[in-house]
Amino acid sequence: MTGLLQDGAMPAGPLLSVDALCVQFDLPGAKATLKAVDGVSFEIGRGEIFGLIGESGSGKSSVARAIMRLAPIAAGAITLAGTRLDQLQGRELRRHRRRVQMVFQDSSDSLDPRMTVRQAIAEPLRMQDAPPADAGGLVASLIQRVGLDESHLDRKPHTLSGGQKQRVNIARALALSPELLVCDEAVSALDVSVQAGIINLLLSLQQELGISVLFISHDLGVVAHLADRVGVMYLGRLAEVASAEALTSRPRHPYTEALLAAEPEPRPSTHRAARPPLIAGEVPSAANPPSGCRFRTRCRYVRERCAAEQPPLRPVDGGGLVACHFAEELVLEGRRA
Amino acid sequence: MSGGGVLRNWLLSDGRSRLAASFLLAVAILAIAAPLVARYSPTAQNAMPFTGISWDHWLGTDDLGRDVWARLVYGARASLLAAFIAVGIAVGIGVPIGLVAGFRGGWVDAVLMRIVDTFLSFPGIILAIAITAVLGSGLMNAMVAVGIVFSPSIARLMRGQVLVTRERGYVEAAVSFGSPSWWIVVRHIVPNAIQPVVIQATFMLGLAVLAEASLSFVGLGVQYPNPSFGVMLRSAAQFTSLNPGGVYPPGLAIALLVLAFNALGDSLRDVLSPATSTRRRIGRRANRRPAPNPEPNGASPRDN
Numbered sequence: 001m002t003g004l005l006q007d008g009a010m011p012a013g014p015l016l017s018v019d020a021l022c023v024q025f026d027l028p029g030a031k032a033t034l035k036a037v038d039g040v041s042f043e044i045g046r047g048e049i050f051g052l053i054g055e056s057g058s059g060k061s062s063v064a065r066a067i068m069r070l071a072p073i074a075a076g077a078i079t080l081a082g083t084r085l086d087q088l089q090g091r092e093l094r095r096h097r098r099r100v101q102m103v104f105q106d107s108s109d110s111l112d113p114r115m116t117v118r119q120a121i122a123e124p125l126r127m128q129d130a131p132p133a134d135a136g137g138l139v140a141s142l143i144q145r146v147g148l149d150e151s152h153l154d155r156k157p158h159t160l161s162g163g164q165k166q167r168v169n170i171a172r173a174l175a176l177s178p179e180l181l182v183c184d185e186a187v188s189a190l191d192v193s194v195q196a197g198i199i200n201l202l203l204s205l206q207q208e209l210g211i212s213v214l215f216i217s218h219d220l221g222v223v224a225h226l227a228d229r230v231g232v233m234y235l236g237r238l239a240e241v242a243s244a245e246a247l248t249s250r251p252r253h254p255y256t257e258a259l260l261a262a263e264p265e266p267r268p269s270t271h272r273a274a275r276p277p278l279i280a281g282e283v284p285s286a287a288n289p290p291s292g293c294r295f296r297t298r299c300r301y302v303r304e305r306c307a308a309e310q311p312p313l314r315p316v317d318g319g320g321l322v323a324c325h326f327a328e329e330l331v332l333e334g335r336r337a
Numbered sequence: 338m339s340g341g342g343v344l345r346n347w348l349l350s351d352g353r354s355r356l357a358a359s360f361l362l363a364v365a366i367l368a369i370a371a372p373l374v375a376r377y378s379p380t381a382q383n384a385m386p387f388t389g390i391s392w393d394h395w396l397g398t399d400d401l402g403r404d405v406w407a408r409l410v411y412g413a414r415a416s417l418l419a420a421f422i423a424v425g426i427a428v429g430i431g432v433p434i435g436l437v438a439g440f441r442g443g444w445v446d447a448v449l450m451r452i453v454d455t456f457l458s459f460p461g462i463i464l465a466i467a468i469t470a471v472l473g474s475g476l477m478n479a480m481v482a483v484g485i486v487f488s489p490s491i492a493r494l495m496r497g498q499v500l501v502t503r504e505r506g507y508v509e510a511a512v513s514f515g516s517p518s519w520w521i522v523v524r525h526i527v528p529n530a531i532q533p534v535v536i537q538a539t540f541m542l543g544l545a546v547l548a549e550a551s552l553s554f555v556g557l558g559v560q561y562p563n564p565s566f567g568v569m570l571r572s573a574a575q576f577t578s579l580n581p582g583g584v585y586p587p588g589l590a591i592a593l594l595v596l597a598f599n600a601l602g603d604s605l606r607d608v609l610s611p612a613t614s615t616r617r618r619i620g621r622r623a624n625r626r627p628a629p630n631p632e633p634n635g636a637s638p639r640d641n
Contacts, residue, residue, distance in 0.1 A: 068513050070509060070512065070513060093515075094515040094517065095515065097513060097514060097515035098514065098515060101513065101514065102510070102513050104506050104509070104510060106506050109505055109506035109507065110506035110507055110509070110510045111506075111507055111510075112507040112524075112525055112528075112529065113529070114528050114529060115507075123511065123514070123516070123524075124514035124515070127511075127514055127515050127516045127517075127520065128515070169510075172510070172514075175514075176514060
């Protein structure tokens with residue numbers, strides 16, 4: 001169990017730093033490329049839960065897959081505690097993969113239907129150069145840690161519920177004692193009640209193990225509840241990065257405001273008047289994004305400068321980062337109490 | 338869920354597969370025990386030609402006075418062996434080609450699939466005859482030819498399956514915790530991609546029996562004086578005017594063998610295809626099973 005709980009001598013600086021990351025896909029047929037991620041930079045501190053939200057197609061999953069080295073990295077740097085993950089190749093890459101592990105969205109699809117739970121959780125251990133001596137005991141402690149018991153170990157995935165399968169996936173991701181856990185829409189496919197169980201499990205595991213978590217979701221409520229800091233992505237770029245508290249109470253980017261306004265009311269009937277949605281239309285195609293600010297086609301505060309000039313992600317007062325030319329002037333409404 | 342348990346459940350639950358499997362088992366036992374169940378040599382003349390059915394010669398004698406029952410059980414040997422050899426060769430060639438093409442992709446895939454397409458563009462039996470002409474006649478060569486003819490469709494099937502399996506989440510997960518490619522192929526891709534190939538191979542056993550019979554019928558397979566269903570059918574066909582019933586023993590043997598392999602393949606497909614779940618195996622014939630329940634044992638209390 002290396003890499004865990006060594007809070008005594010932790011080097012300073014963030015655990016993960018993503019710098020100007022670009023992820024491109026060639027579009028079949030047309031001689032064009034789709035920039036799924038276009039110059040995204042952020043950092044995740046040690047023991048921090050960093051949330052990443054955005055609509056479908058905003059590139060948040062591509063960021064996760066680039067960090068996992070599952071998606072092609074066109075440009076930029078990904079540094080994990082001094083190691084340039086983006087430059088690793090072959091055996092070196094395989095050796096370092098254990099340091100970042102992922103919980104996938106589709107809990108069924110990410111488990112081999114022919115493997116028992118025990119085999120699934122033990123698989124990452126077997127793949128290491130030096131498998132732990134007591135792999136069986138480790139598997140048993142992992143299954144208990146995620147809230148299942150040893151009777152589940154000899155079952156096949158199809159006999160488990162969605163929530164149980166996701167618990168198995170979490171146990172498998174933790175088997176290698178990663179420094180960073182990436183959860184890509186890990187609870188999105190689950191029932192709300194099951195979601196709560198998984199989220200609480202992730203929180204308690206994070207506190208227990210002190211690992212860093214990159215939590216990706218399209219559900220602002222879930223992310224705000226779980227994360228210390230949140231990045232908001234739109235069309236392959238970060239629109240805003242701020243602490244979860246600041247982001248929801250005082251958004252600085254019009255897109256964040258629109259996302260907050262679109263959140264369902266917990267008690268719709270008791271609310272005085274329904275707020276009109278602040279955003280309309282569809283996300284423009286990432287293959288042909290708008291010039292300047294990418295959100296300008298749907299922004300209700302749009303001005304001429306937005307089409308001409310791309311707003312950089314810059315610090316604003318209050319500690320956050322915003323990619324909007326007019327962040328200081330705009331008075332945006334946050335989540336209502 | 339053990340492999341043996343699956344097989345047992347399946348055979349017990351389905352009448353058609355039970356019948357087909359028992360027939361094939363009986364044929365196999367007869368073929369293996371041919372010296373014991375036949376009282377005469379299959380190649381020796383031991384009676385007048387066309388004696389008709391009698392206590393001495395259960396199915397009569399052929400044009401040279403040889404015992405038809407003896408020739409039939411020895412012929413089953415040749416036909417079954419031929420079928421398994423041909424399908425073994427087809428799987429042995431087709432599966433690796435499909436696996437490599439599907440897993441590597443790119444130009445490897447393109448080159449391999451164009452070769453496969455070339456083979457697929459010939460009519461099967463003509464290609465088999467051409468290959469036999471090059472290799473020389475004889476049962477073994479004929480079966481190598483049939484195996485080569487069958488291998489492209491296995492390769493295509495395998496490639497398609499690998500392409501699908503390669504994109505599954507558990508393969509990506511295996512990559513993410515640093516599994517080497519060989520492990521991913523052996524542990525994840527092959528086991529999850531092979532099922533339709535097994536089913537197809539079962540159907541092919543029937544086709545191979547037919548192909549052996551056809552090649553032997555035209556004289557490219559089993560050589561005189563040895564028996565096979567195809568050889569027997571040919572000699573019987575030459576004397577239909579003298580002995581009209583002579584075509585029935587080999588003809589029916591071929592038909593029943595092909596039917597049995599097809600029935601087996603059909604029910605294998607029903608059992609294996611939808612899922613690897615044990616629940617689906619029960620009452621296949623009734624087809625009245627309830628919709629698969631995603632949470633058979635309920636969610637764990639912590640999920641609620």
